[in-house]
Amino acid sequence: MAKKVARAPLDYLNMPAMKAWLAGVFIFLYTPLMILILFSFNDSKANIVWKGFTFKWYVKAFENTQLREALFNSLLIAGVCTVISVVLGALMAFAFWRFKFPFKGPLESGMSLPIVVPEICFGVAVLMFFAKVGFPNDLPYPFNLTQIILAHVTFAFPFVAIVVRARLEGFNPELEAAALDLGASPFQAFRDVIIPHMKPGLIAGGLLAFTLSLDDFVITFFASGPGTITFPVKVYSMVRFSVTPEVNAASTIIILITVVATVLALRAQAATTKES
Amino acid sequence: MQDWREDKTFFRATIALPVIWFMIFFVVPMAMVWAYSVGENVGPVEVAITGTFSNYAKAFSPEVLKVMGDSVVLAMVTTLICLVVAFPVALAMTFADEKQKTWLLLLIMLPFWTNLLIRTYALIAVMRTSGVINSGLEGLHGLLALTGMQMGTFEPLPLLYNKFAVVVGLVYVHLPFMVLPLYAALDRLDKSLIEASLDLGAGHLETIRRIIVPLAAPGIAAGLVITFIPALGAYLTPDLLGGPDDLMIASLIERQFKRANDWPFGAALSFILMYITLIFFAIRAFMERKGGKVGAH
Numbered sequence: 424m425a426k427k428v429a430r431a432p433l434d435y436l437n438m439p440a441m442k443a444w445l446a447g448v449f450i451f452l453y454t455p456l457m458i459l460i461l462f463s464f465n466d467s468k469a470n471i472v473w474k475g476f477t478f479k480w481y482v483k484a485f486e487n488t489q490l491r492e493a494l495f496n497s498l499l500i501a502g503v504c505t506v507i508s509v510v511l512g513a514l515m516a517f518a519f520w521r522f523k524f525p526f527k528g529p530l531e532s533g534m535s536l537p538i539v540v541p542e543i544c545f546g547v548a549v550l551m552f553f554a555k556v557g558f559p560n561d562l563p564y565p566f567n568l569t570q571i572i573l574a575h576v577t578f579a580f581p582f583v584a585i586v587v588r589a590r591l592e593g594f595n596p597e598l599e600a601a602a603l604d605l606g607a608s609p610f611q612a613f614r615d616v617i618i619p620h621m622k623p624g625l626i627a628g629g630l631l632a633f634t635l636s637l638d639d640f641v642i643t644f645f646a647s648g649p650g651t652i653t654f655p656v657k658v659y660s661m662v663r664f665s666v667t668p669e670v671n672a673a674s675t676i677i678i679l680i681t682v683v684a685t686v687l688a689l690r691a692q693a694a695t696t697k698e699s
Numbered sequence: 700m701q702d703w704r705e706d707k708t709f710f711r712a713t714i715a716l717p718v719i720w721f722m723i724f725f726v727v728p729m730a731m732v733w734a735y736s737v738g739e740n741v742g743p744v745e746v747a748i749t750g751t752f753s754n755y756a757k758a759f760s761p762e763v764l765k766v767m768g769d770s771v772v773l774a775m776v777t778t779l780i781c782l783v784v785a786f787p788v789a790l791a792m793t794f795a796d797e798k799q800k801t802w803l804l805l806l807i808m809l810p811f812w813t814n815l816l817i818r819t820y821a822l823i824a825v826m827r828t829s830g831v832i833n834s835g836l837e838g839l840h841g842l843l844a845l846t847g848m849q850m851g852t853f854e855p856l857p858l859l860y861n862k863f864a865v866v867v868g869l870v871y872v873h874l875p876f877m878v879l880p881l882y883a884a885l886d887r888l889d890k891s892l893i894e895a896s897l898d899l900g901a902g903h904l905e906t907i908r909r910i911i912v913p914l915a916a917p918g919i920a921a922g923l924v925i926t927f928i929p930a931l932g933a934y935l936t937p938d939l940l941g942g943p944d945d946l947m948i949a950s951l952i953e954r955q956f957k958r959a960n961d962w963p964f965g966a967a968l969s970f971i972l973m974y975i976t977l978i979f980f981a982i983r984a985f986m987e988r989k990g991g992k993v994g995a996h
Contacts (some may be wrong), residue, residue, distance in 0.1 A: 435787075435794045444787045445803075452810050452874065455821035458831055462824070472834075515717035522710050524703035534721050539980055541932030543949040544732070544969045545725075547956050551735065551966075552728035577724040580717065609709040638814050641934050641949075645956070655816045662820050662939065666827070674817040685812045689805070 460678065463671035480672040490673055493657035498680075500568055500643075500653060501636040504575040508632035509625055511576065512583025516624075517617065519584075520591045535585070537578040546645035549574045553646065560648040567651050574646040575636040582635060583628035586692075590624030591617075623691045630688035634681055735966035746963060754967035763951070763968075770947040773862065774931040777869040781877040781926050782919070784870070789881035790911075793888070804882075811875040819939050822868055826858040826940075833858070860942035868936040876926045884918015885911070917986060924983045928976050948972055 435441050463481070467474035484490055519531055537545065552558075553570050562569065594617070602612040618625075640655035647656065654677065661670050703710040736755070738748040757763065792803045810818060825831045833855040840853040858864060888911065896906040912919070934949035941947070948968065955965025 436791045436799060441787055441791050445791055448784060448788055448874075449806060451871070452806075455818070455825045455871075456810060456813065458825060459817070459821040511717045511720055514713045518710065518714035518717070521701060521713070522703045523700050524710065524714075530718070533726075534717070537721075537725055539928070539976060540729075541929065541949070541972055541976055543932055543934050543952050544973050544976075545728075547952060547965060547969050548728035548732045549724075550956060551731050551962065552724075555731060573724055577720065580720070584717070609706060610712075613709075613713075634812055638812075640814075640816050655814060658816050658820065659935075662816070662823065666820070666824055670820065671824075674814070674820065677814050677817060681812050681814065682809065685809065 456678070459671050460675050462668055463675045465668060468668060480668040481676075484669045484672040484676075487669060489652065490654075490657055490661075490669070493652045493654045494673065494676070496565075496568060496652065497637055497654035499565060500571050500575060501633045503568075503572050504579055504636040505629045505633045507572070507576045508580040508583045509629045511580040512628055512632070513587050513618075513621060513625060515580065515584040516587035516591055517613070517621075520588055535581050537581050538585075542639075542641040545574075545578060546642045549577075549642060550645040553648075567648055570646045570648060571643050571651065571653065574642050575639060578639075578642065579632040579635045583625075583632050586628035586631060587621055587624040590621055590627075594620050626691040627688045630684045630691070634684050634688075637677065637681065732966045732969055735963050736970045738963045738966075740961065740963060754963045755971070757964055758967060758971055766946050766951050767948060767971075769862075769945070770931055773865055773869065773937070773945075773947060774927050774933075776866055777873060777930045778877075778923055778927045780866070780870050781874055782881075782922065785874060785877040785881055785922070788878050789885050790907075792878075792882050793885040794890075807875050807878050810871075815872060815935055818872060819868060819935055822864075822871060823859065823939065826864060826867070828855045828857075828859070830858070832856070859940060860945075862941065862945050864940040865937045865945050865947075868940040869930050869933060872933070872936060873926050873930050876929065877922045880918050880922040880925055881915070884915040884921070887918075888914050920986050921983060924979050928979055931975065932972055 436445075461473075464476050464478070465473055466477040466479070515534065519527070549570070558570060561567075598620075599612050599616055602616045603609065607615065637654075640659060643653050643656055644659070647653065654673070658670055658673065661667070734748050735746060737750050737752065738746045739751055739753070741747045758767070788803070788807070792800055795803060823830070827833070836856065837853050892910055892914070893906055896910045897903070901909065931947075932949050933947060934953065937945055937947040938950050938953075949972075952965050952968045952972070955961045955968065959965075
C-alpha cells in the first residue's frame with residue numbers, strides 16, 4: 424500500500440490506492456442517482472436504452488393529478504412542519520441554554536429520544552395514538568394533513584433544538600445582561616438580542632426540519648389517514664407497481680429541492696461557525 | 700445560566716410549549732404502545748391491558764426468532780461493510796486540506812439528504828433484471844459471443860429481491876452514518892503520534908492497526924452503534940429490495956398493525972426493538988464517558 428513517492432507521509436488523499444477507493448465509494452453513491460436523473464430525460468419508456476432527450480416525463484408527471492397533489496401535500500406539510508418545529512426547537516434550545524432547573528438532564532435526554540427511536544416504533548405509536556384518541560379521520564382538505572404534520576413536528580423539533588443550541592453556545596450572555604440592565608424586559612431582550620443572534624441557527628434548523636419532513640416515508644405511512652397522499656407514499660405505491668420514467672422525473676424535482684435546501688442550510692451553518 | 704426560580708414566568712413561557720408537545724405527541728403514544736405490549740386481544744378491535752407477558756413470549760417462537768436473527772445478521776454485515784468502506788474515506792478526509800474536506804463532506808452528505816425512497820428506487824432501477832447492470836452485462840455477453848467465444852445464453856444476475864440486495868441497499872443508505880462519527884474521531888487525533896509511528900519505521904497499515912484504530916476506538920464504537928441501530932430497524936429497504944423470505948423486524952411490526960391486526964404483539968415487537976436501541980445507546984454513552992476520562996489528561 425505504502426509506495427515511496429514524493430508526497431508528505433500523511434497526505435493520504437494523494438495515495439493512488441486511496442484515490443481509487445474514494446472514486447469507488449462515490450461511484451457507488453452517485454451512479455444510481457445519476458442514472459435516475461439521466462433517464463428522467465430519456466425519450467423511451469423502457470428506462471434502459473438512451474433514445475434521445477425529452478421533457479415529456481416532466482409534463483406527464485405534472486399532468487398526473489395524484490402525483491402533483493402528493494407533491495404539493497408533501498411541500499405543504501414540510502412547510503408547516505418547519506415553522507412549528509423552528510418555534511418549538513428555538514424555545515427548547517433557549518430554555519435549556521438559559522436556565523438551571525430540577526430534572527434538567529433526564530428531560531434533555533428524554534426530549535432527544537425522538538432522534539434515536541427507530542422510525543417504525545414511533546410510526547406505530549403515532550398510528551395507535553390517533554386511532555385511540557379518536558382523531559377525526561374525515562377532516563376537509565388541507566386539515567386532513569394535520570396528523571402527519573403533528574407527527575413530523577414531533578421528530579423534527581429536537582433536531583432544530585440541537586442546531587440552535589449549538590449556535591447559542593457561541594453567544595455572549597453579557598449582551599443579554601446589558602439589555603436587561605438598560606431596562607429591557609426579559610421578553611424584549613429575547614426578541615431583540617437573542618433571536619437575532621440565533622438567526623443562522625434558526626435558518627439551518629428550519630431547513631433541516633424541512634428536509635426531514637420531505638424525506639420521511641415510514642412515519643407518514645402510519646400517520647396518514649385514508650385518502651391523504653404524500654409524495655413518498657405515492658412514489659412507494661408507484662414503485663411497487665412498476666418503474667416508470669414519470670417517477671424519475673418527479674424524483675428529480677425532489678432531489679433538486681433537497682439539494683437547494685441543503686446548500687442553503689450549509690451556508691447558514693458556515694456563517695454560524697465563522698461568527699462564533 | 701440562571702436558576703429557574705429567579706424568573707419563573709419567563710422560564711415557564713419558554714419551556715412549556717416544547718415540553719407539552721413532547722409529552723402529548725411522544726410520551727403518550729409511546730406509553731400506549733407499551734401498555735398494548737402487555738395487553739390481549741379480546742375482540743376484533745378491543746384490547747384489554749392485562750399485564751400479560753404472552754406477547755413478549757410470542758416473540759421467542761422459532762419463526763419470529765428467525766426474523767430477528769436475520770435482522771441482526773443483516774444489520775451486522777451492513778455495519779461491518781460500512782466500517783470497511785468508510786474508514787479510508789474518513790482517513791482521507793482527516794488529512795485533506797480545508798477546502799477538500801468541505802467538498803468530501805458535502806459529497807458524502809448529499810445522498811444522505813436525498814429522499815430515502817428515491818435512493819431505494821434508484822437502486823432498484825440499477826439492479827433489476829432489465830436494469831443497468833444486467834443490460835450492461837448482457838451487452839458484454841453479446842459482444843464476447845460475437846468474437847466467437849462459446850458463451851451460452853445470457854442469464855441475468857439475480858441482483859434484486861434477496862439478502863444481497865438488502866445488504867447493498869442498507870450499506871448504500873447508512874454509509875454516511877459511519878463516515879461522520881469516524882471522521883469526527885479521527886479529526887481529533889494527535890497527528891504527531893501518527894508521524895512518530897511512521898518516523899520510527901512502522902508502515903501505514905501497521906500505524907493504522909496499532910496507533911490510529913486504538914486511539915479512534917470510541918469513534919469507531921460510536922459509528923458502529925449509529926449505523927447498526929437504524930439498519931436494524933430499517934423498514935423501506937428490506938421491504939422494497941428484499942424477497943418474501945428476507946423479512947426484517949420492522950416489516951414484521953408493520954404486518955401486525957396492518958394485515959395481521961395483532962396490535963399487542965406488534966407493540967411488544969416494537970418495544971423489543973426499542974429496548975435493543977436504548978441498550979446500545981446506553982453502552983455508547985457509558986463508553987463515551989469512559990473515553991472522555993481517559994482523553995482528559
